[in-house]
Structures are given as structure tokens and as C-alpha cells.
């Protein structure tokens with residue numbers, strides 16, 4: 789039994805994240821996957837518009853029917869990077885491999901002696917959280933960048949209206 793951990797902020801969960809998960813499943817490297825939602829304690833700002841709970845919904849609904857069991861676990865940030873891996877380990881089931889292309893995440897897990905695999909980046913110019921959030925805010929077409937389940941969670945929580953409200957100046 790091997791378990792993998794894929795960590796991200798998922799603000800929002802988009803098709804690039806989905807492709808990474810599908811490619812992890814295809815490799816058959818792991819029998820189970822943990823999806824760690826980073827910065828779980830941050831929401832309602834333009835870089836982190838969605839709460840941890842909203843991101844749990846986006847991911848759980850999008851992965852319905854995934855070929856392997858998965859766990860979606862929110863992870864609050866900690867002020868000291870040197871302690872973060874221990875914090876993550878205390879919050880999630882035991883894991884053997886980490887999946888990430890984030891340089892800091894890679895460095896911290898490698899220093900802790902945990903193997904890290906990096907998937908290729910899919911359409912990074914368009915499938916990046918920053919790009920998707922900018923399109924949402926500006927009324928550009930963003931729906932094709934996310935799974936349909938994410939689009940419906942964003943509609944359910946009035947996510948676009950939230951982003952436009954918090955982008956205003958007083």
C-alpha cells in the first residue's frame with residue numbers, strides 16, 4: 789500500500805490540478821491519494837478568495853469517481869517553514885511520495901527525506917490560479933479552465949460577486 793500527497797492552495801481547483809491528479813492515478817505509483825489544501829486559514833482576499841470548506845467541495849465533487857480512494861484535508865499555514873513538514877505529517881494519513889512542482893514545497897519535503905515527484909505543467913499560461921482569478925474578476929471567460937463541479941460551487945457561494953466586492957476600494 790502506497791499513499792501519495794498532493795499539496796496546493798487550489799484557489800480555485802482548476803483543470804491543471806485535475807490533469808496532475810489524473811496523471812498520478814495513471815502511473816499506478818500510489819494506491820491512495822491525499823489532497824492537502826494549503827493556506828486553509830486564509831480566504832476572502834484576492835489571492836485566496838475561497839474558504840477551505842469551499843475548496844473541499846470543489847475538489848471532492850470534481851474527483852467523484854476517481855479510480856483510487858482519496859482524502860481531502862485542509863492544512864493551515866504555519867509561520868515557520870522549517871516546521872511545516874512536521875505540521876503536515878501531523879494532519880494527514882501517512883504518505884510515501886509527495887507530488888508538487890512548487891519549489892519551496894519540493895525543498896522542504898526533500899530536506900525531510902521524503903521523495904517528491906513533479907508532474908509536467910499543463911497549459912501553464914492559462915491554467916494558473918493567478919490567470920483564472922484575474923479572468924473571474926474581469927469577467928473574461930474562465931469556466932473552461934475549471935471542472936464543471938468547480939463552476940457550480942463558485943456559483944453556489946456567489947464567488948464572483950465576493951471577489952468583485954473585496955476588490956473595491958473604500
Ligand code: NAD
Pocket residue numbers: 795796797798799803804805807808825826827828864865866867868869870872887888889890892893896907908909910911912915916917
Ligand atoms: P497551487 O494551487 O498554485 O498549485 C498546486 C500544485 O499544482 C503545484 O505543485 C503547482 O505547481 C501545480 N500546478 C498548478 N498549475 C498547474 C498546471 N497548469 N499544470 C500542472 N501543475 C500545475 O498551490 P501551491 O502554491 O503549490 O500550494 C502550496 C501550499 O503549501 C500553499 O498553501 C502554501 O502556503 C503551503 N505551504 C505552507 C508553508 C508554511 O505554512 N510554512 C510552507 C510551504 C508551503
